[in-house]
Amino acid sequence: MAERAPTERPDPGSARLAVDIGGTFTDVALEVDGRLVTTKVLTTPAAPERGVLQGVHKVLETAAVPPSAVRLVIHGTTLATNAIIERKGARTALITTAGHRDALEMAHENRFEQYDIGVDRPPPLVPRHLRLPVVERLDHRGRILVPLDEESVHAVLPTLDEHGVEAVAIGLIHGYANPTHERRIAEILAAERPRISVTLASDVCPEVREYERVSTACANAYVQPLMARYLTGLARSLRESGLLCPFLLMTSGGGLTTLETAVTAPVRLVESGPAGGAILASHLARELALGDVLSFDMGGTTAKLCVIDGGEPLHSRTFEVARSYRFKQGSGLPVRIPVIEMVEIGAGGGSIAGVDDLDRIHVG
Known part of the structure; x- marks a missing residue:
């Protein structure tokens, strides 16, 4: 419940605002003069x-704080996560080295469930007919073995048009060691198809391990149009509402980033909302002198668990989105980003019960 409005107006510049969008609810918290004023509205x-704007206006009105008094807005969201889980992102294509377009579907040689002959992997975000090969090749040191054939790049453009592609991920073999070819392809796309958003694997994940690198690039491309429209629109609306202060986004690793970086690399926001909950849990654990804590964060769409070890949440460099097989490691889509390590299940306060293929009752 929101705190009642104070009788005195706080000093200008003393307020901070935080917004968290979940799949069901949007929460807004205002910190002013040592008090916390909160509200909860339905996500739209x-x-x-x-x-967001409805919640912001409501909490400012309750606290009798003018927008000009807010000196910082921090935003966390599960929109990117939900877009991947629910497959509601952009129609995405992958441009990759000829002969390697199936690496995204082959994934790892190992099986996450050795004895289940009917095991299913989550389908890639980019279907095979939109995984488009181009002629080029680098070695592991980044030396050019086969120069980029620009005609092969131009040859894929009609396919992008035919299928209404909105976003393209570019992930070439050993592109982390030398991004020259990836950048040249991006230049061609910018000149020939400027409406299409482009993600370079060498930018979002310049590391070895082609499967994880390309999967991360595809995830970034998949959510980029959605997140770019949302974040730029929200920033504009906040400014029009009188909130002229800095606007920062929480990342999946628990840090903060700028709007410009978030629009370019929205994959780093995949777990930004739950990361905020884990940061709060670790803060409370330290205040209460509790070294080892298990945090549980249930929303309307998903539930998240995080181990707090020695007062700090566990961190990882790899995260899997949308695990499809009893939440087993390896059954999701890998995203190679700094992340607070959590287990997330697709069941929340608003989930619906059903029966799966094995006639078992499940929720979510």
């Missing part, structure tokens, strides 16, 4: 910024 999936 078709235009998430509407729910």
Whole structure:
């Protein structure tokens, strides 16, 4: 419940605002003069910024704080995560080295469930007919073995048009060691198809391990149009509402980043909302002198668990989105980003019960 409005107006510049968008609810918290004023509104999936603005106006009105008094806005969201889980991102294509377009579907040689002959992997975010090969090749040191054939790049453009592609991930073999070819392909796309958003694997994940690197690039491309529209629209609406202060986004690793970086690399926001919950849990654990804690964060769409070890949440460099087989490691889509290590299940306060293929009752 929101705190009642104070009788005195706080000093200008003393307030901080935090917004967290979940799949069901949007929470807004205002910290002013040592007090915390909160509100909760329904998330508006078709235009998430509407729910945010509704909550912001409500909490400012309750606290009798003018927008000009807010000196910082921090935002966390599960929109990117939910877009991947629910497969509601952009129509995405992958441009990769000829002969390697199936690496995204082959994934790892190992099986996450050795004895289940009917095991299913989550389908890639990019279907095979949109994984487009180009002629080029680098070695592991980044030396050019086969120069980029620009005609092969131009040859894929009609396919992008035919299928209404909105975003393209570019992930070439050993592109982490030498991004020259990836950048040249991006230049061609920018000149020939400027409406298409482009993600370079060498930018979002310049590391070895082609499968994880390309999977991360595809995830970034998949959510980029959605997140770019949302974040730029929200920033504009906040400015129009009088909130002229810095606007920062929480990352999946628990840090903060700028709007510009978030628009370019929205994959780093995949677990930004739950990361905020884990940071709060670790803060409370330290205040209460509790070294080892298990945090549980249930929303309307998903539930998240995090181990707090010695007062700090566990961190990882790899995260899997949308695990499809009893939440087993290896059954999701790998994303290679700094992340607070959590287990997330697709069941929350608003989940619906059903029966799966094995006639078992499940929720979510």
